[in-house]
Amino acid sequence: MAEKTIALVGTLDTKGVEFDFLRRQIQGAGLSTLVMDAGVLDPPPFEHDISRAEMALAGGTTLDQLLAEKDRGKSIEVMAKGAALLIRRMYDEGKIHGLISLGGSAGTTIGTAAMRALPVGFPKVMVSTLASGNTRPYVGTKDIVMFHSVLDIAGLNFISRRILRNAAAAIVGMVLQVHLESRPDKPVVAATMFGVTTPCVSRARRILEERGLEVLVFHATGTGGQAMESLIGDGLISAVLDITTTELADELVGGILSAGPDRLTAAGAAGVPQVVCPGAIDMVNFGPMDSVPEKFRHRQLYAHNPNVTLMRTTPEECAVLGRITAEKLNVAKGPATFVMPLRGVSAIDAPGMPFYSPQADAAYLQALKRSLDPKITLVEVDAHLNDDVFAAEVAARLLECIGRGSRGR
DSSP, X not given: OOOOXXXXXXXXXXHHHHHHHHHHHHHHTTOEEEEXXXXXXXXXSSOOSBOHHHHHHHTTSOHHHHHHHTOHHHHHHHHHHHHHHHHHHHHHTTOOSEEEEEESHHHHHHHHHHHHTSOTTSOEEEEETTTTSOXXXXXXXXXXXXXXXXXXXXXOOHHHHHHHHHHHHHHHHHHHSOOSOSSOSSOEEEEEEOGGGHHHHHHHHHHHHHTTOEEEEEEOSSHHHHHHHHHXXXXXXXXXXXXXXXXXXXXXXXOSOOOOTTTTOHHHHHTOOEEEOOTTTTEEEESSGGGSOGGGTTSOEEEEETTEEEEEOOHHHHHHXXXXXXXXXXXXXXXXXXXXXXXXSXXXXXXXXXXXXXXXXXXXXXXXXXXXXXXXXXXXXXXXXXXXXXXXXXXXXXXXHHHHHHHOO
């Protein structure tokens, strides 16, 4: 087996003793290490491979400039940027096979910035004082393993040594594992789902799997949409069945499950075949009923469960969503089809259900039609989104898009 190398990135000025211990644990397991110093204060306590000066230059400035300015926030920002750039370069050159870091808020910011620059599946371990709190800003959409340090990372003791040994064993185990599949052996389809669109997605998934495709289903909860967009950008997705575009509604209106402004852009930019539907655009998501902002208390609200409150989108909001969807599809470089169910877009947007509003759905469709480029295929289906006939239609349309994508447009 070729020698494997694990990169360590962090602030050796304040965490040098701990990094040295971690480095020796990894080397003791028979792997090589590559240490990057992101510190700016005291000299590092041991020889390393990439200096803080190199890190600063990669981040867009010089170490002397950082030392002169004495701005801790800027130093962290520069080193995080430099770490991400250098780590990605080393990954692309095949020089590293895993990445581990440790630290408090500064070290976690720098270490996880580098980790987020790496693709899903590449081993990443972060030992952090922040790992028991909200880790979303650090993990993002990547598979970063967060180890809670329990204690502050300030010297070695019987607790910290045990945790660092475990972290070292984890990254070593990840790197040494036998890779059974480095790339999928069949086309991979990304699909988006919510509880209120599950019947449609489940039926379409079965149809596609019967045709030999592998379907990855993403929960449209903000991070789910972001993860899908990230994997598309990494080139791991062959086609997209974006049935549930509800995250656009949260981004527009101010719900808690927004996937950000870049939702519904990666497939178009990459030329990946896509079929898009307005699944669950009838709702904006909030937490418990008492967490709904005061300005929305007069709106039509529905307690989905004790922890989730849904708010019905208005015809005016739906019209804006239709226009936004069309504009995002218009710039697609690959085959794109929009499929509209004419009898409701979610389980609770149906006759007798609380969010049933043909007027709002019609406003969405009309706005979409006004803005949609003629090159984008538009299909209207006289069915509810969760009807079997609609699921069969979107699956068939995606297979058609995949065929067009393989031959070029």
